[in-house]
Amino acid sequence: VRTTDEAVSGPEGPTPGNEPNGSTDHADHISPLRVILVGVAIVLGIFLFLLTFDFLRRPNANRLAVVAVAIVVGVGGIFFLYWAMNRVVDLFPAWLRESVRPYVFVGPALVILGVFLVYPVFNTLMLSFKDGISRDWVGLDNYRFVFTDDNMLRALRNTAGWLILVPLVAVSIGLAFATLADRLGRGEAVAKSLIFLPMAISFAGASITWQLIYSYRPQGFGSNIGLLNGIMIGLGQAPVKWLELKPWNNLFLMVIMVWMQTGFAMVVLSAAIKAIPDEIIEAARIDGASEMQVFRKITVPSILPTIVVVTTYMVINAMKVFDIVFVQPASVEVNGTAVVAERMIRWFFLLHNNGRGAAIAVILFVAVIPVMVWNMRRFREQEAIR
Amino acid sequence: VSTPAIPAPDAAEARAPGEVRKGRWFVRITILVIVVIWLIPTVGVLITSFRPENLVESSGWWTALAHPFRTAGWTIENYRLAITAAGFGNSFLNSLAVTIPATVIPITIAAFAAYGFAWMDFRGRYVMFVLVVGLMVVPLQMALIPILRLFTQGATLFGFWVFPDLDLNQSFLGIWLAHTGFGIPLATYLLFNYIASLPSSIIESAKMDGADHFTIFWRLIVPLSIPALAAFAIFQFMWVWNDLLVAYVFLGGAGQNRVLTVALRELVGARGENWHLLTAAAFISMALPLVVFFSLQKYFVRGLTAGAVKG
Numbered sequence: 020v021r022t023t024d025e026a027v028s029g030p031e032g033p034t035p036g037n038e039p040n041g042s043t044d045h046a047d048h049i050s051p052l053r054v055i056l057v058g059v060a061i062v063l064g065i066f067l068f069l070l071t072f073d074f075l076r077r078p079n080a081n082r083l084a085v086v087a088v089a090i091v092v093g094v095g096g097i098f099f100l101y102w103a104m105n106r107v108v109d110l111f112p113a114w115l116r117e118s119v120r121p122y123v124f125v126g127p128a129l130v131i132l133g134v135f136l137v138y139p140v141f142n143t144l145m146l147s148f149k150d151g152i153s154r155d156w157v158g159l160d161n162y163r164f165v166f167t168d169d170n171m172l173r174a175l176r177n178t179a180g181w182l183i184l185v186p187l188v189a190v191s192i193g194l195a196f197a198t199l200a201d202r203l204g205r206g207e208a209v210a211k212s213l214i215f216l217p218m219a220i221s222f223a224g225a226s227i228t229w230q231l232i233y234s235y236r237p238q239g240f241g242s243n244i245g246l247l248n249g250i251m252i253g254l255g256q257a258p259v260k261w262l263e264l265k266p267w268n269n270l271f272l273m274v275i276m277v278w279m280q281t282g283f284a285m286v287v288l289s290a291a292i293k294a295i296p297d298e299i300i301e302a303a304r305i306d307g308a309s310e311m312q313v314f315r316k317i318t319v320p321s322i323l324p325t326i327v328v329v330t331t332y333m334v335i336n337a338m339k340v341f342d343i344v345f346v347q348p349a350s351v352e353v354n355g356t357a358v359v360a361e362r363m364i365r366w367f368f369l370l371h372n373n374g375r376g377a378a379i380a381v382i383l384f385v386a387v388i389p390v391m392v393w394n395m396r397r398f399r400e401q402e403a404i405r
Numbered sequence: 406v407s408t409p410a411i412p413a414p415d416a417a418e419a420r421a422p423g424e425v426r427k428g429r430w431f432v433r434i435t436i437l438v439i440v441v442i443w444l445i446p447t448v449g450v451l452i453t454s455f456r457p458e459n460l461v462e463s464s465g466w467w468t469a470l471a472h473p474f475r476t477a478g479w480t481i482e483n484y485r486l487a488i489t490a491a492g493f494g495n496s497f498l499n500s501l502a503v504t505i506p507a508t509v510i511p512i513t514i515a516a517f518a519a520y521g522f523a524w525m526d527f528r529g530r531y532v533m534f535v536l537v538v539g540l541m542v543v544p545l546q547m548a549l550i551p552i553l554r555l556f557t558q559g560a561t562l563f564g565f566w567v568f569p570d571l572d573l574n575q576s577f578l579g580i581w582l583a584h585t586g587f588g589i590p591l592a593t594y595l596l597f598n599y600i601a602s603l604p605s606s607i608i609e610s611a612k613m614d615g616a617d618h619f620t621i622f623w624r625l626i627v628p629l630s631i632p633a634l635a636a637f638a639i640f641q642f643m644w645v646w647n648d649l650l651v652a653y654v655f656l657g658g659a660g661q662n663r664v665l666t667v668a669l670r671e672l673v674g675a676r677g678e679n680w681h682l683l684t685a686a687a688f689i690s691m692a693l694p695l696v697v698f699f700s701l702q703k704y705f706v707r708g709l710t711a712g713a714v715k716g
Contacts, residue, residue, distance in 0.1 A: 075577055082495050082661075086502040089577045093506025097513045105619045120618060121530075124521030128514050128537060128589050135552060135586025136540045142551035196439055199432045212699065213440050216447060219694035221647030223666045224687040227673065231449040231466060231680070242463055244680070246449065249465040278443065310428065339544055342649050346670060363546050364650070373550060380547040391542040 057106045064099050068092065100127070140384070146377035153373045161378035171379070174357035177269055181276070181340055181358060186333035189277045190326065193284030198314060200285075201292050211289060215282030222279070222342030229275050233261040262347065265355050272356060275343050280336065284329045291325035292318060334390055338383065359383055454684035455479050461681045483685035493686050495661075496668040500646060500690075502577055503656070503664055507584035507645045508638055514585065515592030516600070516634065520622050522593075523601035524608060534597070541590040549654050552583055556655070575662060580655045584645050592637050599633035600626060635704035643694045665690040 071092045075085055104123045108116055150157045165171050196214060200207045217225065234245030235258055243249060248258035262268045295318065303313050319326075341360040344351060351357050351365075359379060367376030453466045457480045460469070469478055488494040521527075522534045556579050603626070611621050627634070645651075649666040656662045663671075669686055672679065 072576075072578065082498050086498040089502040090505045093502075093577070093581055094509045097506075097510045101513070101517060101619075118527065121521050121525040121527035124517045124525060124618070124622075125533060125537075128518035128593060129533065131514065131582065131586050132537060132540055132589055134555070135583060136543045136548055136590075138555075139548035139551035140543055142554075143547050146550065192439070196436070199436055202429075202432050203436060210436050210440055212702065214443050215698070215702075216695065217443065219643055219647075219698045220447075220691050221649065221666050221669075223649050223669045223673075224647070224690050225446075227669070227683050227687045228446040228450050231453060231684075232446055242465075244461070244465045246445070246465065246467060249467060278446065281443075339546065341546075346649075346673065360544075360546055367550055368654070377550065380544065380550075383544050384542070384547050387542050387544055391539075 054110055057103075057110065061103045061107070064103060068096060143377045143380050143384075146373050147381050148374075149377075150374050151372035157374060161374045162382075164375055165378050165382055170352055170357050171362060173355055174359050174362045177355075177357060178338060178340075178359045180269060181273060182334050182337040184270075185273050185276050185280065185337040185340075186330050188273075189281045189333055190284045190288075190330050192277070193281045193329075194288050194319075194326070196281070197285045197289035197292055198318060200289065211285065214285055217279045218282040220279065223346055225275055225279055226343055226346045229278075233271060235260045235262070262356075263354055268354055269356055272343055272347070276337065276340060280333055284333065287329050288322060288325060291322040295321045331390055331393075335387060338386060338390075359386075450684045450687055453680055454483055454688050455481065456681065457482065458681040461684075483681045484689070487682050487685040487689060491668070491672060491682055491686060493665065493668060493689050496663060496665045497689060497693075499656075499662050500664040500666075500693075502662075503580055503584075503652065504642055504645045506577070506581045507588075508641045510581055511585040511588035511592050511641060512596075512634060512638055515589050515596050515637075516627065516630070517622065518589070518593050519596035519600045520618075520626055522597055524621075525618060534593075538590055538594045538597075541594065543590075545587050545650065548583075548586070549650075552586075553654060575655070575657055575660060577662065580651065583651055583655055584641075584648075587651070588641055588644075592641070595637055596630065596633055599630055603629055632704055635701060639697060639701050639704065642697055646694050 071088050075089055075092075101123070104126075105120075108120050108123055111119060146153055147161050148156055148158065150160075196211075200210055203210065220228065231244070232246045234243065235248055236243050243252060243258045245258075245261075247261060251258050261271055264271075299321075300313055300317060303317055308316070339360050340358055341364060344356055344358050344361045345364065347354075347356065351361065360383060363376050363379035363383065366372045366379060449466050452469050453461055456466065456469055456478060460478060472478065488497075518537065522530060522537075607625065607629075608621060611625055616624070647666060649670060652664045652667050653670070656664060656667065665686075669683075669690055672683055672686055
């Protein structure tokens, strides 16, 4: 935590000479002209904003124009907001100015978080103790449902599988690839980019992509155009319904996420590997350490903190996995591929039961907390070292 | 394997040449195998999207590789259909209108906040910072319903309007604000790590020269933080562009403002196995993130790892 700031700015006092920003254009006098100019600019800005807000809602407006206006308003609006707030604070009496200004900087973040994260947490918590249409209190009924319903229990088991296997496999492959690519020399950047490529694809796009691998058609419904069944037929085997093959279908879905996330793990780990001083590795090699020994005794211990960070990130991602399962055309219940986040959306939006949906969301929240607390504690330790 | 401990400039030279060559081939082949496996699904989409409908439906995409120069086997008709008839042209524009502000707004807010937490002095600073960053624990899913209710009904507390009914549902402003709320905790955390580690001497000397906080932030902190800002911008851009959940909830499945991912999901739902259209549409949705990533990847790696590596 910084203390230098305090030392420089000194005590907030009424003497303008002590002000850190006691330059001429922030002098104590505030000319009426300035007040008027700032006022006019702000009123004009708000007026323009409301005008475009109306335009953006017009149903038959030209799409290109709407999109252009939206981008200008969105990007310009946020810059204008801070400029205007700062100007207004400049008009405050000198003794007040610098104690208000920090809130110009952190205030908007606090307000937005209050509305979009803090309030929803309490609201969801409340909803989870009410019935499906949020009218009557039902006590713990929704939680009882979460821990007794067959599909929910399966979802809990499946999610546990996701958050163990996906990070494990993705980080392992990522680490192996980063280590090997480091020795590749020419072509390293290209190879790394190609592994990272799926990271730029949406989950919706990825599941379409993987349909081309897993697709199955029964006899008489067209030829099998999925790659895996193409291989099966090539080998003289009967085609397989990959995504209905319980319980392996869960693994096949996890493969999609591993495919998408390995690139992220690899890029971050690769940067950490590059930060290990060359001399250490050279010295070990000269002393006769085999490549495997270098990897186990030097590389892994040096980048352990990074491995932990990446794994945590992936555990949380896997806990919240939703799209991959949700966009599958076949029934999640029949195939036994339910996961917690997918259950939550289904109960909220498709089965319109706010209480159960909220209870599942709370379970998700409670499950994430220990991981994050642990992460934050590590962050604090790091801060202390700094 | 023991080699004499002679100080050699390159460790590889200290080895038997045969062993080095064997190791190098092992590395090359392993890398090649992983890369090929990783590319197969994407290549499948790319090839399918350029094949005419009847061929897509009757034979696997890999068969096209057998005779790549047969011109009857290739077409761009799928892309034409997807952009015009299936409405992916409009959806592409909508995705831009959602993504660009939903990237710029949270980064701006988070950068101001990170500067405030790192370099300004005020009461409750530490508590507020912990609160902001601690909100990373809140899963997106937990916030959806209450926010949707705010957008459609507003909120009253003891009979007073705390949050007016602005009718933000299905509007760009609504989804920008939602993405902003979800993005700020991580953005503040990453940017704080970066901005707080800038040398205090430059900020002090700027203050000596009479610069106020706003000027220091704009003229000094922002230019110096470009790597971190760019890294988070790419991250947020790809996340918002590829997001299905938030767009589905706040912009809806139909209507003028629907974005690419939602249109893609609707296409899966509406037409069953229309592979030629689906793959072309999927590729349209991948194009921009790929361009953004490949043109800015050096920032991405440098910025995201700035915090992690130090640990």
